[in-house]
Amino acid sequence: MTLRLGEQFPNFKLKTTGGDFQLHDWLGDKWGILFSHPADYTPVCTTELSRAAKLAPEFAKRNTKLIGLSCDSIENHHGWIKDLQAYGSNKSECTTGDFPFPIIDDSDRKLATQLGMIDPAEFDNKGLPLTARAVFFVGPDKKVKASLLYPATTGRNFDEILRLLDSLQLSARLPIATPVDWKTGDKVMVPPNVKDEDVAKHFPQGVEIKKDLPSGKGYIRMAQV
Template sequence: MPILIGDTAPDFEAQTTEGPIRFHDYIDGHWAVLFSHPKNYTPVCTTELGYTAKLKPEFEKRGVKVLGLSVDKLEDHEGWARDIEETQGAALNFPLIADDGSIAKLYDMIHPNANDTLTVRSVFVVGPDKKVKLKIEYPASTGRNFDEVLRVIDSLQLTANHQVATPVNWKHGEDVIIVPAVSDEQAKEKFPEGWTALRPYLRIVKQPGA
């Protein structure tokens, strides 16, 4: 069965470039990003891993742990890590899981209609409650946008703590939307500085805490 938003992210044990982990223990109390790669020494993945390594301070600022996954042996990861550092200018600084295929199957990362052996480029964002908050899948030919992953995490963390939603193309610091479940009377208490009502159901307010 596919994993859907709101499902508990399946737990697993794995060998990684930073030692053995149990997924739920490793991410305990943190947000997490788990993203898969078709296999080692693939050109698009090399660029993705290098860029994600450069973004590590941004993930840490948000309390997010990042894990990559490739269906390849641990000893093969070492040589690929050297290639990533030499070609992308950033050393691998987060765990890269050596999967025997079991985790890829557990997370439904292998789609027979695309390829019956290689993982698609899956991204899972998991909350501190270990629930899946976001799931994105890319074709093997298209590199992922990790700036977008950070943007969505900003939205997820904001909306988890305030009764707001984020509009199209929203970025941290921009105005947000008061959710319909909050009445105008409740909104007066939550947002005493007021809001702009474009429609009764579309109430624009400054981002809380911005």
Template sequence: MALQLGDVVPNFTQASNVGDINLYDWAGDSWVVLFSHPADYTPVCTTELGEVAKLMPEFEKRNVKVLALSVDDVESHKGWINDINETQNVTVNYPILADADKKVSNLYGMIHPNANPNLTVRTVFVIDPERKLRLTITYPPSTGRNFEEILRVIDSLQLTDKYSVATPVNWKDGEDVVVAPSIPTEEAKQKFPKGVTEIKPYLRLTPQPNK
């Protein structure tokens, strides 16, 4: 069975460019972004891993640890990291799992045989501190990911975990949010003192509570 939202993700221990990593121990009380790429020394992947390195301060602000993965071995990762650092003007500052035996790839369903039976597709998993899967997105090999979108979703998840709200289309941190439909309007006005705008009884907006 494929991993589904709300599932507790399986633990694993696997080699990486910085030594063996046990997911649960390494994650601690942080959120985790686990993302796979098809192969080292390929152009789209080089730009992606460089972008993630640039965004690491943003992930850290949100208490998120980042973990990349491909089925290449440790020595391949170490050599390729030099290319990423050189071409993307970054320093790769997060681990890359060396899943040469495909243990983690198979455990998490990262290999899609009809796309390529030997390589991992571009999958993203967002895992919360309770080890639950909160987001999964899968991209085709030819399409580089938008990691700003991953950050946006994490902002939404962390906000909506704490407050009785949801985030509307194209929402960004600091913008108005949707009041949960389960809360009556009069109660919502007390719960959200910044104000509630009722567009329809089921569609009510309020300023972001923690801003």
């Protein structure tokens, strides 16, 4: 299965450290980020999930739920969580029984295979393939809004994941696009398909039009929101 932008994210029945549930029911009316990691008790994955746990309040502020996945069992996940808490120095924030997000048991590799998350270059000690570092952003409508795929050798940047989430949520609310290196608070771009009569409605503070390009075309319109 290859999930494209705008397609419905499958409503998997999941077995997780937070109990068993249907994904869509668990998400409710919130945004969701499902991210996979190759294996529990591995160095890069430990840095990643510890970081995600620390950032859990930031995702909660954005009405977003996190859920992890790897080809490991529930028992493995629960044991590894103790390492995640110790490495992240956040024992006071979440005990073993209160980790800020669930981790999916995909020991049969069913979800990893269905979602195209298998890393062809990484195997466990039994010679079985491991999951790559995939990230799926799912909107309240349960549709795929963005996806990222990293190899096992490269840890993700969760600041970038937050930045992308901010851009997705803002563009879901307003007819805007975000320019290179954009971050919350920066000016946004008004796409060419936004008609002039709609600009005043959505951007009452006005827009700045860059007119000194060689083409003379005023297609770069910036606004503060």
